[in-house]
Amino acid sequence: MIVDITKSFPGRMTIDARFAQTLEPPTVLILFGPSGAGKTTVLRCLAGLESPERGRITCWEDTWLDTAAGVRLPPQQRAIGYMAQEYALFPTHSVAGNIAYGLGALTADERQRRVVEVLTLLQLQGVEHLRPAQLSGGQQQRVALARAIARHPRLLLLDEPLSALDVPTRSKLRGELRTLLKQLAIPSVVVTHDWEEALALGDQMAVIHEGRVLQIGTPQEVFSRPLNAEVARVVGVETVVQGRIIESSNGLATVEVAGTKLVALATEESGSAVFVCIRAEDVVLEAVGAGATSARNHLVGKVREVSSLGALVRVGIDSGFSLSAIVTRSALDDLHLAPGVAVVAAIKAGAVHLVPRRDGMATVTA
Template structure:
């Protein structure tokens, strides 16, 4: 049976009480949230690098690391820690850096651990190299090997790829899960990068303003946020305040401003309840308006008010009440969709998500 990480911290920005099973076959729990949410503070408290307050409780299975003022030192927690900037010692060789945390092992075992850790981190080719000569990606591989060399019970990763260039970052993300599964190492990884969370997470903790908003799969947290702060944190572009006006089979109609949108009702909410309706911009399609568009649920006409380039995509806002944001491919849409253009707007019914009144915003956002 998998051990669980139990954390109760009420200190500074953090107000957290959670229990996480740490399974080796689904190893990565991502702590996701905006800057200032308390993500790094949470990791530092778990590691023992920051004091979590007098009422804190932190334990891994039966091992209690923090109970009030009683604390287990960092070196005895069996934790590996990978920082943003790799934190290698430039005056030491690659081997010496990897061996730094296992200096008390017999030399033969220590040397074997170093070789194995470098191979596991896909960095065996770096044996014998000077640390100062490493590229950013190579240095982060060595830092990962150092973290793995002590066979940690839990690996903590604080924005581990944020300082790397995009191609290197993508490559290391793709390999990290394979490495952690192969070594049987559960990990808690902090990021504010949505692409990183999607690429890596088996489970996501949504952390906003020091509080846990939601814990679930990446699909649940990003596509079915439990609260409005969670929806904002994961970047839902359309969060619309409204009221359920009618049941339509298994769906409900929600009036948001001048619009009536059809959506599913997984929470069994009642007519008359206030809700927040969430729709990602990629689930809103725009078409150059035909003279008489075929009537359909969640289809209406509106004028384009703003177009913002976002690389290969354009972010497009249309003059509905409330304003709706959509995405369209830049190459073909820019010549067709101009500010002032009349368009047909389709909102995908199956991708509308409603949040109950207790978590709805106080105004349309």
């Protein structure tokens, strides 16, 4: 997929998005950015619901948009499945009616068969005669997804698929959604402002800020190696490493990351593969041999690099895996931090975020 579009709105920022991404069947491409960054507009341009002033969108061999050649394919002709943020289920139709809505080209028999197929795939049997308003948030989300995939689209476009759900449901459905997207074998583009969602769902991730695509790569790559300070600020999480839970009890989990053990708050079962995420501002640096603190994690490492952020300093530490800390300039001086100096990084268990990732993610070898 090649996207190069300009879209402006009177009185608002201009979207000027450019990216190219191969979309092999189950690839999940995340459009990540803070709210108001223009992710939804980019997705709507892909769906054909917004018409950019200038640009090109090609998806596989099809040209969806080419303003120079006067090509503007309407949404009906793009063979997409689009899911809007609040799902936009038709209140006039039952669950089955919603799913069958776009299947007008099929015979009644085929349509019925397809509806049953999709209902089964999304475990919606038993609610097919209900109206959308009678469903829970999670069920509505699945109906919206069922409706979007019923026509066998070539590409799925999902706008904040989980944000309309309450937090516990959201984290539960995050894993289910990833499994489903992989199972469907349809490439998808997913808009989210939630970095945990980006890590849990994405294979590739494009960071969008103020209407522009700043970086594109695997989520882990983008989080741990932001291209520049702007990306780092947008993603906000500096350390993202792969780990595995080796023990889990009483809401505390021990995670092994590259031979180092970390304590985190988590309820995932032991054995789960996870992304371990630590924000640089949550990492406290101490001199080696300092007394006991309440922080559960004390990692001994060596300073790898020091880079200035104005009043603050980013310190890269090698503690078995690479870890970032942000400290003040005075702390840097007090601790005599310089490349090669030994230091202890203290991290509270609550600051170690675990993002589970379902499909057989490779165990870490470091």
